[in-house]
Amino acid sequence: xxxxxxxxxxxxxxxxxxxxxxxxxxxxxxxxxxxxxxxxxxxxxxxxxxxxxxxxxxxxxxxxxxxxxxxxxxxxxxxxxxxxxxxxxxxxxxxxxxxxxxxxxxxxxxxxxxxxxxxxxxxxxxxxxxxxxxxxxxxxxxxxxxxxxxxxxxxxxxxxxxxxxxxxxxxxxxxxxxxxxxxxxxxxxxxxxxxxxxxxxxxxxxxxxxxxxxxxxxxxxxxxxxxxxxxxxxxxxxxxxxxxxxxxxxxxxxxxxxxxxxxxxxxxxxxxxxxxxxxxxxxxxxxxxxxxxxxxxxxxxxxxxxxxxxxxxxxxxxxxxxxxxxxxxxxxxxxxxxxxxxxxxxxxxxxxxxxxxxxxxxxxxxxxxxxxxxxxxxxxxxxxxxxxxxxxxxxxxxxxxxxxxxxxxxxxxxxxxxxxxxxxxxxxxxxxxxxxxxxxxxxxxxxxxxxxxxxxxxxxxxxxxxxxxxxxxxxxxxxxxxxxxx
Amino acid sequence: xxxxxxxxxxxxxxxxxxxxxxxxxxxxxxxxxxxxxxxxxxxxxxxxxxxxxxxxxxxxxxxxxxxxxxxxxxxxxxxxxxxxxxxxxxxxxxxxxxxxxxxxxxxxxxxxxxxxxxxxxxxxxxxxxxxxxxxxxxxxxxxxxxxxxxxxxxxxxxxxxxxxxxxxxxxxxxxxxxxxxxxxxxxxxxxxxxxxxxxxxxxxxxxxxxxxxxxxxxxxxxxxxxxxxxxxxxxxxxxxxxxxxxxxxxxxxxxxxxxxxxxxxxxxxxxxxxxxxxxxxxxxxxxxxxxxxxxxxxxxxxxxxxxxxxxxxxxxxxxxxxxxxxxxxxxxxxxxxxxxxxxxxxxxxxxxxxxxxxxxxxxxxxxxxxxxxxxxxxxxxxxxxxxxxxxxxxxxxxxxxxxxxxxxxxxxxxxxxxxxxxxxxxxxxxxxxxxxxxxxxxxxxxxxxxxxxxxxxxxxxxxxxxxxxxxxxxxxxxxxxxxxxx
Numbered sequence: 001x002x003x004x005x006x007x008x009x010x011x012x013x014x015x016x017x018x019x020x021x022x023x024x025x026x027x028x029x030x031x032x033x034x035x036x037x038x039x040x041x042x043x044x045x046x047x048x049x050x051x052x053x054x055x056x057x058x059x060x061x062x063x064x065x066x067x068x069x070x071x072x073x074x075x076x077x078x079x080x081x082x083x084x085x086x087x088x089x090x091x092x093x094x095x096x097x098x099x100x101x102x103x104x105x106x107x108x109x110x111x112x113x114x115x116x117x118x119x120x121x122x123x124x125x126x127x128x129x130x131x132x133x134x135x136x137x138x139x140x141x142x143x144x145x146x147x148x149x150x151x152x153x154x155x156x157x158x159x160x161x162x163x164x165x166x167x168x169x170x171x172x173x174x175x176x177x178x179x180x181x182x183x184x185x186x187x188x189x190x191x192x193x194x195x196x197x198x199x200x201x202x203x204x205x206x207x208x209x210x211x212x213x214x215x216x217x218x219x220x221x222x223x224x225x226x227x228x229x230x231x232x233x234x235x236x237x238x239x240x241x242x243x244x245x246x247x248x249x250x251x252x253x254x255x256x257x258x259x260x261x262x263x264x265x266x267x268x269x270x271x272x273x274x275x276x277x278x279x280x281x282x283x284x285x286x287x288x289x290x291x292x293x294x295x296x297x298x299x300x301x302x303x304x305x306x307x308x309x310x311x312x313x314x315x316x317x318x319x320x321x322x323x324x325x326x327x328x329x330x331x332x333x334x335x336x337x338x339x340x341x342x343x344x345x346x347x348x349x350x351x352x353x354x355x356x357x358x359x360x361x362x363x364x365x366x367x368x369x370x371x372x373x374x375x376x377x378x379x380x381x382x383x384x385x386x387x388x389x390x391x392x393x394x395x396x397x398x399x400x401x402x403x404x405x406x407x408x409x410x411x412x413x414x415x416x417x418x419x420x421x422x423x424x425x426x427x428x429x430x431x432x433x434x435x436x437x438x439x440x441x442x443x444x445x446x447x448x449x450x451x452x453x454x455x456x457x458x459x460x461x462x463x464x465x466x467x468x469x470x471x472x473x474x475x476x477x478x479x480x481x482x483x484x485x486x
Numbered sequence: 487x488x489x490x491x492x493x494x495x496x497x498x499x500x501x502x503x504x505x506x507x508x509x510x511x512x513x514x515x516x517x518x519x520x521x522x523x524x525x526x527x528x529x530x531x532x533x534x535x536x537x538x539x540x541x542x543x544x545x546x547x548x549x550x551x552x553x554x555x556x557x558x559x560x561x562x563x564x565x566x567x568x569x570x571x572x573x574x575x576x577x578x579x580x581x582x583x584x585x586x587x588x589x590x591x592x593x594x595x596x597x598x599x600x601x602x603x604x605x606x607x608x609x610x611x612x613x614x615x616x617x618x619x620x621x622x623x624x625x626x627x628x629x630x631x632x633x634x635x636x637x638x639x640x641x642x643x644x645x646x647x648x649x650x651x652x653x654x655x656x657x658x659x660x661x662x663x664x665x666x667x668x669x670x671x672x673x674x675x676x677x678x679x680x681x682x683x684x685x686x687x688x689x690x691x692x693x694x695x696x697x698x699x700x701x702x703x704x705x706x707x708x709x710x711x712x713x714x715x716x717x718x719x720x721x722x723x724x725x726x727x728x729x730x731x732x733x734x735x736x737x738x739x740x741x742x743x744x745x746x747x748x749x750x751x752x753x754x755x756x757x758x759x760x761x762x763x764x765x766x767x768x769x770x771x772x773x774x775x776x777x778x779x780x781x782x783x784x785x786x787x788x789x790x791x792x793x794x795x796x797x798x799x800x801x802x803x804x805x806x807x808x809x810x811x812x813x814x815x816x817x818x819x820x821x822x823x824x825x826x827x828x829x830x831x832x833x834x835x836x837x838x839x840x841x842x843x844x845x846x847x848x849x850x851x852x853x854x855x856x857x858x859x860x861x862x863x864x865x866x867x868x869x870x871x872x873x874x875x876x877x878x879x880x881x882x883x884x885x886x887x888x889x890x891x892x893x894x895x896x897x898x899x900x901x902x903x904x905x906x907x908x909x910x911x912x913x914x915x916x917x918x919x920x921x922x923x924x925x926x927x928x929x930x931x932x933x934x935x936x937x938x939x940x941x942x943x944x945x946x947x948x949x950x951x952x953x954x955x956x957x958x959x960x961x962x963x964x965x966x967x968x969x970x971x972x
Contacts, residue, residue, distance in 0.1 A: 001861075007669035009797050032674060034665050050794075099806030103832035106745075106779055108699040111839035119652050124645060135648035137641075146639045149851075153632045155623075159610060162621040162819030166605050179520050183493035188518065198684070198845040205844050213594040231843045259592075293592055308536075311495050320585030333648035335850035346589035353597035357717045358691050358844060359684040363852050364821035365635075380490070 003035055003081075005042040005050045018053055022061035027070055030085050041071060041079040114230035115448045120437075124466070127440040128475030132418050132463030135333035139389050141382045145332075148372035152365055161365045167356035169196040170367035176374050177326075177340055185298060186315030187324060189342045195351050198362050200299060200327035200339040204262075205231050206351045207295050207323055207341065212237035216259040221249050223449035223459075225269045225297070228262060241451035244268055246410075248275040251286040261287060261294045265313045266301045270449050270461050271410035271420045280313050287321055294322045302331045302383045304414040305391040320344040328370060330417075331383060338362060338370055386465075390417055393464040393472060400473040404480035409459060417465040420446075422458060427486055429460040432479075435486070441478050489521055489567075491528040491536045504539055508547035513556055516571050527557060527565040600716035601934045606923075610952070613926035614961030618904050618949030621819035625875050627868045631818075634858035638851055647851045653842035655682040656853035662860050663812075663826055671784060672801025673810060675828045681837050684848050686785060686813035686825040690748075691717050692837045693781050693809055693827065698723035702745040705778075707735050709935035709945075711755045714748060714783070727937035730754055732896075734761040737772035747773060747780045751799045752787045756935050756947050757896035757906045766799050773807055780808045788817045788869045790900040791877040806830040814856060816903075817869060824848060824856055872951075876903055879950040879958060886959040890966035895945060903951040906932075908944060913972055915946040918965075921972070927964050 008025060010018070029035040041047075044062055048055040062079055065071045069084040123129045152161060160170055174191045182189050197203040212218055212235040220229060222241035232239055237260075242253045248268040254261060263283070265275040275283070287294050296313045314324040320343075327339035341351055355361070373379050397419060401408060410420035423429055429445040436443055446459030467475065494511060496504070515521040527533075530548055534541040548565055551557045555570040609615045638647060646656055660677045668675050683689040698704055698721040706715060708727035718725055723746075728739045734754040740747060749769070751761040761769070773780050782799045800810040806829075813825035827837055841847070859865050883905060887894060896906035909915055915931040922929055932945030953961065 004666065004670065004866075007666070009672045009801070029669075034669060034674070099830050099832075100774075100804075101779065101806050101830065102777075103830065106697065107832070107836055108697055108702050108745075109695065109836075111696070111836050111843060114839070114843075116842070119650075121649070121651065121654060124649075134650060135644075137644045137648075140644075140648070142639075142641065142644070146636070149635065149639055150632070153628075153635055155628065158621075158623045158626075158628070160821075162623075162626070162821045163607070163610075164605075164620060164815075164820035165607070168607060180490065180493070183515075183520060184490065186495045188520070201843075202845040209595065210597070211592065211594055216594050227843070234840075234843060259594075288586075291588075293587065315495070318586075320587050329650075334650035334846075335646075335648045337846060337849045344585050344587065344589065346585075346593070350593055350595075350597050353600070354720075356602070357597060357600075357687075357713070357720060359688040360820075360823060363823045363849060366849050366852065375487070377487075 002040040003029070003042065005046050007034075008042070008047060008051060010051050010053075018057050019061045019064070022047075022051075022058060023064050026061070026065055030070055030081055035081050037081050037083050037085060039081045041081070043078055111234060114233065115226040115452075116230050117226070117445075117448050120442065123442055126442050128471050128478065129442045129466050130444070130462040130464065130475060131442050131466050132444060132461055133330055133334060134463075134466045135335075136389075136466045138468070139382075139386050140333065141378055141385070144376070144378040145369070145373060148376065148378070149365075149369045151372055152368035157368055160368045163364060165361045165364060167352045167361070169361060170364060170371055172375070173367045173371040176371055180374070181326070182342065185301065185324075185326075186311030187342065192345050193342055193348055195341045195348050195355065196362050196367060197325075197339045197341055197355070198359065199329045199334070199337045200297065200325050201227060201231075202337075203325040203327070203339045203341040204228055204295065204297065206354055207325070208232055208235045208237075209354060210347065210350045211260045211293060211295075217255075217257055219254045219258045219261045219292075221263060221268060222451045222454060223270060223446070223456075224262070225264075226448040228297070229451070232262070239451075241454065243454070244271060244273060246273055247279055248273040249283065251279065251283040254286055254290065254292075256290070258290050258292050261292055262297070263294060263313070264297045264299065266298050266309060267412055267414070267416055268410075269297070269299065270418070270446065272412035272416050272418065273410055274310070274413050275313075277310060280316060283313070284316060284319075284321070288319060292321075296322055296324050298324060298326050300330055300416055301414075303387055303390055303416050305387040305394075306415045307413060309414045314342065323347060331379075331386070332370070332373075336366065336370070338366060387415065390415065390465060393467070393469050396469050396472045397462065397464050397476070400476035403473075404476050406476065406480055406483075418461050418463040421460050421462055423460065423483055425458050427483055428457045430457065432460065432482060432486065435482050436479060439478050439482070441475050443479065488526040489515070489528065491532050493520075494528070494533060494537060496537050496539075504543050505547045505550070508533075508537075508544060509550050512547070512551055516556060516567055521567050523567050523569050523571060525567045527567070529564055597720060600719065601712040601938075602716050603712070603931075603934050606928065609928055612928050614957050614964065615928045615952050616930070616948040616950065616961060617928050617952050618930060618947055619816055619820060620949075620952045621821075622875075622952045624954070625868075625872050626819065627864055627871070630862070630864040631855070631859060634862065634864065635851075635855045637858055638854035643854055646854045649850060651847045651850060653838045653847065655847060656850060656857055658861070659853045659857040662857055666860070667812070668828065671787065671810075671812075672797030673828065678831050679828055679834055681827045681834050681841065682848050682853060683811075683825045683827050683841070684845065685815045685820070685823045686783060686811050687713060687717075688823075689811035689813070689825045689827040690714055690781065690783065692840055693811070694718055694721045694723075695840060696833065696836045697746045697779060697781075703741075703743055705740045705744045705747045707749060707754060708937045708940060709756060709932070709942075710748070711750075711783070712934040715937070718748070725937075727940065729940065730757060730759060732759055733765055734759040735769065737765065737769040740772055740776065740778075742776065744776050744778050747778055748783070749780060749799070750783045750785065752784050752795060753898055753900070753902055754896075755783070755785065756904070756932070758898035758902050758904065759896055760796070760899050761799075763796060766802060769799070770802060770805075770807070774805060778807075782808055782810050784810060784812050786816055786902055787900075789873055789876055789902050791873040791880075792901045793899060795900050800828065809833060817865075817872070818856070818859075822852065822856070824852060873901065876901065876951065879953070879955050882955050882958045883948065883950050883962070886962035889959075890962050892962065892966055892969075904947050904949040907946045907948055909946065909969055911944055913969055914943045916943065918946065918968060918972065921968050922965060925964050925968070927961050929965060
């Protein structure tokens with residue numbers, strides 16, 4: 001690739017001759033890693049014209065650089081960054097002036113330091129990835145996704161792809177969700193009650209910003225999804241973690257003055273518990289008593305291969321009290337970043353305004369591609385195929401776990417894509433995970449799911465949505481062996 | 487399309503027979519607009535099995551619905567929603583129970599009611615769209631964008647497309663920006679100093695959340711981009727609007743105790759003024775005196791067809807005091823939602839954490855497609871083609887404006903894609919815009935750009951990035967005529 005002439009600027013404040021300034025620019029470009037070996041430099045004529053200086057000045061600078069072997073000449077074809085040029089000390093540590101900004105003072109708020117763990121990006125290169133919530137290339141219907149993406153890139157869809165929707169969404173996707181996705185959860189909603197979000201994370205974040213603040217109290221499940229707890233901490237509300245039991249959140253344990261209840265009734269994260277219908281009624285009743293709202297995170301409901309899923313909590317909501325969040329990121333792939341928020345119009349109106357301010361709207365092309373994939377029936381087929389594969393992997397995993405005498409603490413009665421595991425009390429699963437990484441095994445330590453005041457260290461999660469069936473048993477064997485050795 | 491059996495649920499609390507409940511479910515589905523004419527119902531066998539009831543019950547319900555002409559039967563192929571079924575009263579006004587939630591109490595914060603105007607989504611159907619910042623299908627390199635998108639959808643890129651990057655970005659796109667995009671603005675940055683955002687809006691929002699709060703003061707240009715003012719209001723900081731002159735923001739007018747200065751030195755929005763180098767130095771000096779940070783919105787710099795653009799303010803920043811925001815949404819298309827934030831590492835680290843909490847990351851496929859489009863040189867070609875077309879339109883617009891004796895209040899010396907116009911004092915351009923809409927002309931009223939305390943009503947913006955050259959003169963004629971008549 002050629003180095004563009006537009007990347008060169010003269011600095012009127014710099015000391016020294018023009019020639020030395022040009023030499024310096026090029027040498028610094030090479031040393032900082034911006035210019036790579038073999039890349040072509042602008043011709044002396046072009047660079048001189050661009051900088052408004054004499055060509056001979058540039059030629060002299062190039063001659064110097066040639067002599068120093070920073071650059072080479074290939075006859076008439078021009079000048080190139082030399083193979084013998086000093087190798088930049090990787091891209092990172094370029095010398096630079098020290099910031100004169102006192103960042104500890106300049107930052108009005110900080111957002112680092114939460115519970116959300118850093119996850120390995122190279123998990124797909126591991127042999128035994130018991131990772132949760134990632135896509136499996138062997139299950140994904142790549143061909144039809146491509147076809148839908150192609151169609152959404154066509155001339156007919158130029159407007160849906162390129163347009164600034166401002167605070168709106170692709171009407172095709174919203175209509176599909178209203179007519180087909182939500183009714184499967186027993187939920188009826190009009191388009192004005194639906195907002196497309198950048199994944200479920202974005203939906204939960206929007207809800208927390210609108211419903212919470214320093215003078216509000218939120219009840220959350222303990223353990224719960226760590227990223228939810230992090231974003232609630234950022235909302236500066238009072239947090240009330242409530243220990244779950246085998247049936248999920250206990251309505252009676254929700255304390256007075258609670259404003260918002262965050263819950264995962266279909267599949268508690270991470271224990272996979274499903275809340276029975278009786279308890280759901282009591283939860284709604286408790287919310288009514290408290291005049292509290294409920295935010296229902298209905299993730300993973302499609303992965304029901306053992307029994308039909310019960311309808312969403314939202315389907316039993318007669319008060320307009322439940323705000324529902326759904327996602328296509330789990331069922332399709334997380335990099336899609338597409339979810340939705342369903343609630344009463346006064347709430348959705350605020351969520352729409354906040355979303356417009358934060359990011360406008362999810363990219364049009366992504367919305368339209370998903371709308372096609374859904375409405376052409378590929379999504380349902382994908383779900384069926386995935387559920388069948390997960391069913392098989394689940395059986396294999398349960399057999400392996402039984403064989404190697406590991407303890408299951410929770411398994412979804414409808415299905416799902418993970419088991420919640422309990423190691424002996426003495427085992428710290430964070431350490432266990434580190435040991436297993438050395439053996440190409442990825443497990444998810446359970447500690448970050450628990451509230452700091454009640455952190456348990458001997459739980460872990462085994463996801464089976466991205467691991468090949470043949471790897472499951474050997475992987476479990478390695479886990480059992482590592483636990484024994486600890 | 488067939489109606490999925492999964493959308494049917496029995497409600498144990500409902501009065502009446504099973505048969506009547508099934509009839510009601512289907513009738514309600516039709517009346518609420520969820521089931522459309524011609525759609526196929528589940529077979530009686532399938533529905534009975536799904537609900538766990540006797541098939542004869544379903545058959546009896548279907549027979550009733552047949553008699554009422556809600557559904558028709560097509561011999562062996564099954565039951566369909568009838569053409570004679572009652573037509574739903576459009577999708578909106580379904581009867582529903584009234585919310586029992588007091589939303590005025592339940593909403594901890596509201597986000598509606600800012601200055602950002604509602605824009606027409608059907609602007610591309612107007613004959614004379616002097617709209618700003620939208621894509622033009624006649625200029626966009628659709629073919630190569632499609633090719634890049636296809637490549638990014640290929641099997642080789644399955645991971646970049648589908649993966650959950652957590653708080654990271656596509657390394658290919660980040661590297662391109664570091665090595666090629668920023669150097670053209672005279673800016674050097676390492677990958678750790680770059681964050682990909684969901685458009686420039688998202689970049690500005692992230693910066694405001696991190697740098698501002700109730701105890702901080704922000705200086706903004708007046709007039710300025712209304713969405714920026716809205717998001718600063720949401721950050722609850724003290725806002726200090728500073729009237730711009732022909733050269734943009736006046737450094738001397740920035741008051742004591744200012745923490746952050748928001749500015750558009752390359753192209754002031756909306757007056758298009760470019761800040762001269764001398765003033766930029768004074769602005770940096772003023773920021774140093776105040777120990778303030780500067781957020782530079784470097785939008786539209788690529789559209790320089792009259793003269794080479796000056797380097798970004800960030801390129802002169804020796805203190806690490808300038809935070810730079812850029813965008814591909816203007817130069818490619820706004821629905822892309824792709825921009826970037828460049829700043830010192832302590833700042834980017836917080837922006838990365840906040841972004842992860844709010845939305846994780848911009849979709850992988852969008853990032854990778856842009857990375858290909860940029861690195862294969864299509865982007866540069868696109869910019870050149872667009873700049874040439876804009877140059878022609880600009881000349882045509884200036885000629886038409888002169889001919890019809892309209893007044894230009896600001897025009898970019900480098901180029902750009904809009905003129906800032908001044909109508910006679912007595913003209914309210916919001917009213918003018920309404921009148922012109924009746925004649926298929928779209929102009930942007932200027933009032934929302936001004937701070938409420940200093941709102942001027944006789945300015946307007948004429949964008950020329952989406953209007954066909956042949957429509958420019960007749961459009962301007964209509965504007966001039968409407969002004970005369972008012």
